[in-house]
Amino acid sequence: QESVIKVPTEKELREKYLNEKVFMVQSQVDGSEANCDFCTVVMDDVRSEAFLQTKSYVAASFVDPSFFQMEWAAGVMSRREFMDGFRSQDTMVVVDMRGSTLRQWLESSLDQNTIRQSGLRITVLLSEPPQLGSVLIERDILDPDKSYRIATTTQTLTVMSPSSDMHGTTITWTAPEPISEWLLQQNERTRILRRTEEDQRIMSIF
Numbered sequence: 001q002e003s004v005i006k007v008p009t010e011k012e013l014r015e016k017y018l019n020e021k022v023f024m025v026q027s028q029v030d031g032s033e034a035n036c037d038f039c040t041v042v043m044d045d046v047r048s049e050a051f052l053q054t055k056s057y058v059a060a061s062f063v064d065p066s067f068f069q070m071e072w073a074a075g076v077m078s079r080r081e082f083m084d085g086f087r088s089q090d091t092m093v094v095v096d097m098r099g100s101t102l103r104q105w106l107e108s109s110l111d112q113n114t115i116r117q118s119g120l121r122i123t124v125l126l127s128e129p130p131q132l133g134s135v136l137i138e139r140d141i142l143d144p145d146k147s148y149r150i151a152t153t154t155q156t157l158t159v160m161s162p163s164s165d166m167h168g169t170t171i172t173w174t175a176p177e178p179i180s181e182w183l184l185q186q187n188e189r190t191r192i193l194r195r196t197e198e199d200q201r202i203m204s205i206f
Helices: 010-019 038-054 079-084 099-111 154-163 179-188
Strands: 021-025 060-063 075-078 092-098 116-118 120-125 131-137 147-153 170-174 192-195 200-204
Touching: 010 079, 021 079, 038 060, 038 092, 038 116, 038 147, 038 170, 038 179, 060 099, 075 079, 092 099, 092 154, 099 120, 099 131, 099 147, 099 154, 116 120, 147 154
Parallel strands: 060 147
Antiparallel strands: 021 075, 060 116, 092 147, 092 170, 120 131, 192 200
């Protein structure tokens, strides 16, 4: 009697992918709380995806300090735990904004001791309280009157709007799904499918 091979459903594949433990979270040498430097990876990926979707140069990516909510213990972490560490249900947007508005965003984040960005080189003055110094973008000093294309999220726009002058800020693209779905779809494109006459099996998931 031939055995029946069960083909996993899309939901089962997604659950397996999310539960795989693939990230290492290490304890800090100085004894402070364990942290994970995947913030930089996420910020770089957001900027790259914005470039692909808009087919235009995206100068930087930025999210408000509450976007990452990391409370990870040292050890091996699953993809699900990783996504729970930031606002993965938020939606990515691309905006054109003035340099003066971007600087206000950075200053507001510095007040909370957290700046999450990609594409900028920032100098913080060691004063009390710390102050924002020079900001380099596109290999040049941030021009307050120039418009820059920035990747961010819908909730970041809501959070940062009250503390900044949003005049001249225009949304040019909004993602059709939350960031979590986009990350999962990235994985789906890398699945290796082995097709035979008898069955179709998922051989491995990266």
